[in-house]
Amino acid sequence: MVFENQFKSPTTILELAKSDLSLFRKVHCKVLGTIERIQTVTEVMKWKPPTWPFLKANFDAAFDKKEERMGMGVVIRDSKGDLQATLVASRDNISSAFLAESFALLRAMELCQDLGFNMVEFEGDAKAVVDAVKSNAEDNSWMGQVTEDTKQVLSLFPLWQLSFVFKCCNKAAHEAAKVAIRSRSERVLLEEGLPECMSVVLTNKPCTTV
Structure with missing residues (x-):
């Protein structure tokens, strides 16, 4: 052949x-x-919805070192990816990115406490802040006081959880923080979000089959 x-x-x-x-x-x-x-x-490497009946609160901070100013963004969603609350707020006299992220986490917890959310997964991309709050070591420094206050609030809610995530999983809160640093007043939106965040929120929504 x-x-x-x-x-x-x-x-x-x-x-x-x-x-x-x-x-x-x-x-x-x-x-x-x-x-x-x-x-x-x-x-x-993408945002994941919480397991029902938990909510997920993503937090982030934008920090302007020169102006010593920060903006914080908090985006709270349910297991379907639907918005439950969005917060944007700014703060002056902030000396470091660590302090900015710490205030953002504390405000996220205070917001959930005010809204009566007892089952919440908190996520942020500031690993140093997340590790500090989860640490058993006490921080008595001036900057550490925010960490200790956050630990105190967290201890009141046994079903609250705190985790570090990469920036790509925290985009909605990041967009909210960028809006917040340009704002002069705190805004809390219930069951709705900022226009700047909505494309990310919609992209993050889990796919469902009919």
Whole structure:
């Protein structure tokens, strides 16, 4: 039998075909494995709704070092990704990004306390702040007082949780914080959000099948 302008026996051609098929399967498995890893990373690197009946409160702060000014954004959503509350507020005489994020977390907890939300997952992308609040070590410094106040509020609600997330999972609160730093008054919106945040909120909503 002539194959690729060379005479080869049917047995040889069959062995070549088997070899090519084996190589194809190996490459195919590697491609599928890569796709699965990409899908897994994509799932991890996006906002996830809380498990019902919990709410999720994302918080973030924008900090202007030169002006010593901050803006804080808080976005609270339910398991369907629907908005329950949005807060934007600013504050002056802020000396560091750590302090700005600390105030944002404390205000997020105070808001949930005021609204009677007893089952809340708090998420922020300031790892140092999250770690400080979750630490058992007491911080008696002036800046640490905000951390200790936050710990005190957190201790009052046994079903509240606090977690660090990457910035890509905290986009709605980030957009709210950017609006807040330009604002001079605190605003709390119930069951609605800022126009600047809505595209992120809608993108974050979990897909449902009819």
